[in-house]
Amino acid sequence: MPDTVELNVLLDRHPRRPESLLQVLREVQEVHNHIPPGIDAAIAEALGVPLARVRGVAGFYSFLSLEPLGRYRVLFSDNITDRMLGSREMMQALCGKLWLEPGKVSEDGLVSVATTSCTGMCDQGPALLVNGRAITRVTHQRINEIGELIRAGTPLTEWPAGFFRVDDHIRRRDLLLESDRMTGAALTAALERGPDAVIAELEASGLRGRGGAGFPTARKWAACRAAAGDERYVVCNADEGEPGTFKDRVLLASYADLVFEGMTVAALAIGARQGFLYLRGEYRYLLDALEDTLRQRRAAGLLGQGILGRAGFDFDIVIHLGAGAYVCGEESALIESLEGKRGIPRNRPPFPVTHGYRQRPTVVDNVETLCAAALIAMRGGAGYRAIGTPKSAGTKLLSVSGDCARPGIYEYPFGVSVRQVLNDCGASDALAVQISGPSGVCIGDAEFDRRIGFEDLATAGAFMVFDSSRDMFEVARNFVQFFAHESCGFCTPCRVGTSMQNALMDKIAHGMGTRHDLEELAKLDRVLQGASHCGLGHSACNPVLDTVKRFRPAYERRLQSLYFRPAFDLDGALAEARRMTGRDDAGAHIRGES
Amino acid sequence: MSETFLLDGEDIPFEPGQTVMQAALAAGHYIPHLCYHPEFKPHGSCKVCTVKIAGRYATSCTAPAQAGLDVASDTDEVNELRRTLVQMLFAEGNHFCPSCEKSGNCVLQALGYDLGVMTAGFRHLFPDRPVDASHPDILLDFNRCILCELCVRASCEVDGKCVFALAGRGITKHLIVNAESGRLADTEVELTDKALAVCPVGAILIKRQGFAVPIGERRYDLSPISAQALADAPRPPSGSQPCPSCEDEA
Missing domain, CATH: 3.10.20.600 (Ubiquitin-like (UB roll))
Structure with a gap:
């Protein structure tokens, strides 16, 4: 039985409520590199949830594990950009060096090596995570060094600091990235304007959500402000999981004050007292700096009770870490995850603006949206509206x-x-x-x-x-693997359909595909597009559809000319029987299947 | 006079708060469904009840009924989609109707017949799912589980025990039970639990009762599932003692 005193210290950092489950599990994982037997039951007891739910949550998030995964868990980022930079070869090299198979734990329990979805280091890849810490710019030389450090059992704290360097790589600045460090200026302006005027300026600015969907921010805030209830929440969606996206990482690393300022402006506008920053687990390395920024802002009167001396303006922010689940970028799944549950998108309506965190009115906005909102609160909406295009x-x-x-x-x-x-x-x-x-x-x-x-x-x-x-086929195949891995599994079309799509792409990749399989892919798209529960399933076929349409030769050169061909080789399947019976005549072969 | 919406061209009356599915079934109109159960709040995961409302797909068990909706359900296009979903569920698990005790009482099988599923459609995944026969009176055959969560919901919302839960993600999602050992025998489950009665397939079976009713005389042997809409009209749960830790979800 692991140390219960230690567990109690860990538990004491969190309210003993079901909502704390994911955060507690994540911290236990960080200490033990898995959730040891017995600890899961102790957590269930302490938080008042069934043990099966603890295990259900632990099994949902990629970074949590009920099984030991080695004292060093190496996860190679598996985005296509990492692969293009040689990540697959480097993973093989590291496995070779450690006498290890990918996905398996070494017999001495020292190390495991596997892949994970894009870690958001695409501009400085190939990248990997060791026990959750991001390592960038992996080279064969660095692989050798990592292999040595692991074999010597060197603690991560003693690994060369350069391994963990993450650069911003800001190449072009405009309005947002040229803004100064924001310590209260937008908030002061927002307080002077008042909540209604802040929303009016947002409306005038034409700001739309930067997470991709483009919902008008002012409308979201106004709806939340108008929703019935006396507790409201502001949530910053920093679960930047879309492969190839890493701008929120840079905003959080170098513009954290602006992000928090935007959250506080939102709190003023909608009347919230509590905010959450949902930080993707891959960005765990940013946590300490972000907590520092929060402390500084509290000390400066920009968070806490009576912000900027305004009696009754109370607001604070808690950072909640994700644990490896792309679907939590969907706002209602993110809220479920905030509540300590499996990240399953909710049925809508009702929408989060009326029934969000703990069924209370909640605004969920992207990191970049909140930064822009802070700038608009300070400078007004007209100047912002003047930039860009009509919509x-x-x-x-x-x-x-x-x-x-x-x-x-x-x-x-x-x-x-x-x-x-x-x-x-x-x-x-x-x-x-x-x-x-x-x-x-x-x-x-x-x-x-x-x-x-x-x-x-x-x-x-x-x-x-x-x-x-x-090879655009391989690009699409990488994305198909991604969706199959990240499907939450709630609805039938996405849970099964993404796996079926994956199997079809593998069949084509292995030279067994036919035109019929392209039709099957199109059929899967109709089902996923039409019947899936959330955007993940709706878009899971896009990579294949787009590449079939635009780069058809990449598929066709892999296809058999037959209309249909099974994924297995019928005649080949009889080889063993022929060997056993010593027959090799015409009757012992299957020919001419079509 | 209550308000109505159109389902395949017929007027369906509804009460405020009802979903399209609930109103349709109460009016004796069948919409194919699997994870919906008349005594539980719909959660919309199987998607077999997908319909088209004003040209857009919607999940009828969760879509609120509204006056004037134009709902298309029994159309070639929608039924083709449902057939594919049923094929997906068959391909995902290990379903061998001829050797299954639930045959004739199984909603998945009944839907397959009713929708005219004639082929496998997909390469079956043949997952490795060991059975849990630990309990003296109850067999858990995960091979047949279609992840509808009815037992999960019933155990928490009605039995107040949370014996069942889901673990894993995506295609590895699976049913687990609430015991340190992970075995059903070590849970609080009892033969009288609602959770045991709601399984639409042969995943939860009471031992030694398998063939009390002979095959050929079972529910869906006697009449097709589509002729039994009224049996699934909404009704209050039989018993209600929500699990204290799950009350917020009920």
Whole structure:
């Protein structure tokens, strides 16, 4: 039985309520590298939840495990951009060095090596996580060093600091990234304007949500403000899980004050006293700095009781860490996760603005949206509205990665063409660009004059470039694997359909595909698109549809000419029987199947 | 006079707060469904009850009924989608109707017949799911579980025990039971639990009762599931002692 005193100390850092379950599990995982037997029952007892729910939550999040996974758990980021930089080969190299199979724990319990979904380091990949800490720019030399450090049992704290360096790579600044460090200026302005006027300025600014969906922010805040109830919540969605997106990471690393200022402005506008920053588990390394910033803001009177001396303006922020689940980027799944549960998207209506966290009115906004809201509260909406295009006011941060000379963060006024971005980032041989990640769209070079904005190419920010050496089938296949891995499993079409899609892509990849399989993929799309519970399932077929449409030869050169072919080889399946019976005549073969 | 909406061209009356499914069933109109149960709050996971409302797909068990809706349910397009979903559920688990005690009483099987599912449609996944026969009176055969969560909901909302829960994610999602050992015998489950009565398939079986009613004389042997809409009209739960820790969810 593990140390109960230690567990009690850990538990005491959290309210002993079911809502704390995920945070407690995450911290236990951090200490023990898994959730040891017995501890799960102790947690269930302490938080007043059934043991099966503790195990259910532990089994939902990729970074939690009820089984030991080694004292060192190495997870290679498996986004296509990491693969393009050689991550697969490096994982094999590390496994070879450690005498290990991917996905298995070494016999001495020292180490396991596996893959994880995009860790948001696409501009400085290949990347990996060791016990949850991000390592960037992995090279074969670095792999050798990591292998040595693991074999020597060196604690992570003694690993070279350079391994953990994460750069901002800000390549182009505009309105938002040129703003000064925000310590109260927007809040002072917002207090002077008053809540209604803040929302009116937001309305005038035309600000729309930056997480991809583009819902008008003013309308969301006004609806939450008007919703019945006396407790309201502000949630900052920093669960930046869309592969290829990393702009929120940079905002949280270098503009945290602006993010918190935006949350506090939102609290003023809707009348909230409690805020949450939902930080994706992959960004755990940012936690200490973010907590420091929160402490400084409390000391400066920008958080806590009577903010900026205004009696009754009380608001504070708690940071909640995710634990490896892309679906929690969906706002209602995020709220479930905040409540300590499995991250399953809720049925809507009702919407979070009326029934959010603990069924109370809740505003959930993207990191970038809240930053922009702070700027608008300070400077007014008209100036913001003057930038961009008719339906897309202001600027957008793009996370540029892939085949280009200068990957990183680019801030543009909306309306910028794809071609312009490609020129600026030094992508001279672009074949395709994946806009807004796997759930977005893939466009080919004939469409590079299309523009970023809600009128044309809406985006959460990912901008992955593929040059003419890339195989777009493999790009799509990577995304299909991603969706199958990240499906929450709630609804039938997405749970089963993403796996079936994965199997079809594997069949084609292995040279067993036919035109019939392309039709099957289209059929799956109709089911996922039509019947899925949330956006994950709706968009899970986009990568295949887009690439079949634009890069059909990448599929066709893999297809058999037959209309149908089973995924297994009928005649080959009889080989063992032929061997056993010593027969090899015509009657012992199956021929001419069609 | 109550308000109405249109279902396949017919007027369906509804009471405020009802969903499209509840109103349809109460009026004797069948919409295929699996995870919906008349005594529980719908949660909409199986998606078999998908309909088209004003040209857009919607989950009829969770979609609020509203005056003037134009709902299309029994159409070739929607039924084709449902067939695919049923095929997916068959492919996901290990379902062998000829050797299953639930045959004839199984909602999945009945839907397969009723919707005219004639082929497998997908390459079956043949997952490895050991059975839990630890309990002297109850067999848990996870091979047949379709993850409808009815036992989960019934155990928490009605039995007040939370014997069942879900673990895993995506295609690895699976049913677990609330015991340190992970075995049903070590849970608080009792033969009288609502959770045991709501399983639509053969995942939860009472031992030694399998063939008390002969095959051929069972519920869906006698008449197709689509002819039994009224049996699933909404009704209050039989018994109610919500689990204290789950009250917020009930």
